[in-house]
Amino acid sequence: MKSPISSVIIFILIVIISCKSKSPEKDKLIPVFSTFKTDSTGKTEPASKNETYYGVLTPVEICVIFNRLGVPYSDATLNPTSNMDLYLSNSKTSLNTGIYGVDFGYLKLFGIGQEVINYMVTIREMSFKLGIPDNMLTEPIRRVQNDIAEPDTITSLMQKAYNDIENHLRQSGRESTAGLIVLGGWVEALYIATQLVYNPARPDPEVVQKIAEQKYTLTALLSFLKNYYDDPVVVYYTKKLKFLKNYFDTFEIYFEKGDLEIDKTRQVFRSSGVKMTVTVETLNKIRDYVSQLRTEMVTP
Numbered sequence: 065m066k067s068p069i070s071s072v073i074i075f076i077l078i079v080i081i082s083c084k085s086k087s088p089e090k091d092k093l094i095p096v097f098s099t100f101k102t103d104s105t106g107k108t109e110p111a112s113k114n115e116t117y118y119g120v121l122t123p124v125e126i127c128v129i130f131n132r133l134g135v136p137y138s139d140a141t142l143n144p145t146s147n148m149d150l151y152l153s154n155s156k157t158s159l160n161t162g163i164y165g166v167d168f169g170y171l172k173l174f175g176i177g178q179e180v181i182n183y184m185v186t187i188r189e190m191s192f193k194l195g196i197p198d199n200m201l202t203e204p205i206r207r208v209q210n211d212i213a214e215p216d217t218i219t220s221l222m223q224k225a226y227n228d229i230e231n232h233l234r235q236s237g238r239e240s241t242a243g244l245i246v247l248g249g250w251v252e253a254l255y256i257a258t259q260l261v262y263n264p265a266r267p268d269p270e271v272v273q274k275i276a277e278q279k280y281t282l283t284a285l286l287s288f289l290k291n292y293y294d295d296p297v298v299v300y301y302t303k304k305l306k307f308l309k310n311y312f313d314t315f316e317i318y319f320e321k322g323d324l325e326i327d328k329t330r331q332v333f334r335s336s337g338v339k340m341t342v343t344v345e346t347l348n349k350i351r352d353y354v355s356q357l358r359t360e361m362v363t364p
Contacts, residue, residue, distance in 0.1 A: 097269045097276075097340045135260050137174045142167040143252075143362045145186040150364035154194065155297040158241045159361045161190040162248030170256060191229060194241055200228045240295035243288065247301060248361060250285055254278055255358040258351035264344055275347060276340045279312035304357055311350050315342035 143163050151157045168183040192198060233242045254275070261271050286305055292298040318339040 097267070097272045097342060099269045099273050099338055135170065135173070135256060138260055139171075139179065141256055141259055142170065145182050147362065147364065148186050148189055151190070151193075152364070154241065155244060155295075156361075156364065157190055157193045158244035159248035161187060161194065162245040162250075163252040163358075163362060164190060165245070166249045166252040166256070194233075195236075196229050196232055200225055200232065240292035240298050243292040243295075243298055244301075247285065247289065250281065251354065251358050251361060254354050258347075258354055262347065262351060264348055267344060267347065272340060272342065272347065273338055275350065276312075276315065276317055276342050279309075279317070282309055282312060308350070308353055308357070311346055311353065314346055315340060
């Protein structure tokens with residue numbers, strides 16, 4: 065029996081991190097984005113630690129990152145709930161359950177009351193299509209309707225609902241369905257971040273960092289999906305993700321020596337900042353490819 069999502073995705077990714085104390089050689093003219101802050105003397109300021117997730121997150125957990133990014137509001141980027149009835153296959157329903165989960169969390173950040181309810185109802189209907197017991201989402205929806213003004217309550221309720229759904233699928237031998245839900249959520253999160261937050265004309269180093277850090281979660285996601293290669297749809301999208309990984313493999317993320325802390329329990333790195341040898345051209349390629357992949361997923 066395979067372990068649930070919450071316990072199987074503990075990956076030791078130190079191997080893929082270059083924890084070097086020096087910057088790349090200047091004569092190579094490698095462009096570098098840095099999130100280290102300096103004072104007036106040019107010295108690096110002592111700063112509070114930032115956290116970098118390196119595990120695979122559920123759709124609701126992804127929304128915590130949205131909050132830190134300061135993602136702006138634009139419902140035009142979301143997958144319309146009117147598409148719900150057009151998803152007839154199990155794979156499309158699974159992928160878009162994850163996509164709708166991230167869209168729900170995105171709307172929750174802005175307190176868009178009725179839209180939050182609409183997306184929750186959509187997630188409920190999509191789950192019903194997947195053979196997930198109705199009561200796993202009926203009670204959370206009822207409670208949110210009565211207490212829509214409490215974002216933390218909504219998040220905890222939906223997080224529990226996703227955990228219950230995951231456990232149900234695992235126990236009924238349909239783990240690949242859970243894998244596709246997580247895959248859809250990850251793609252949607254990166255799609256929203258690259259479409260709404262990233263500005264190619266004036267790239268913000270912290271936004272660039274959050275996008276660049278997805279090289280870690282992408283590695284974790286690919287490892288996670290290996291559990292479900294018996295599903296041809298998982299194999300198909302794994303090939304797509306491996307192509308995307310080629311873009312992430314073209315750059316490095318550097319931490320200062322002695323500055324990196326690793327929390328294996330919460331699956332996060334902590335550091336005061338990073339330097340990234342990523343180019344705007346590469347970021348644009350990531351943005352465009354993710355947009356194409358997401359369009360394919362949401363198209364019936």
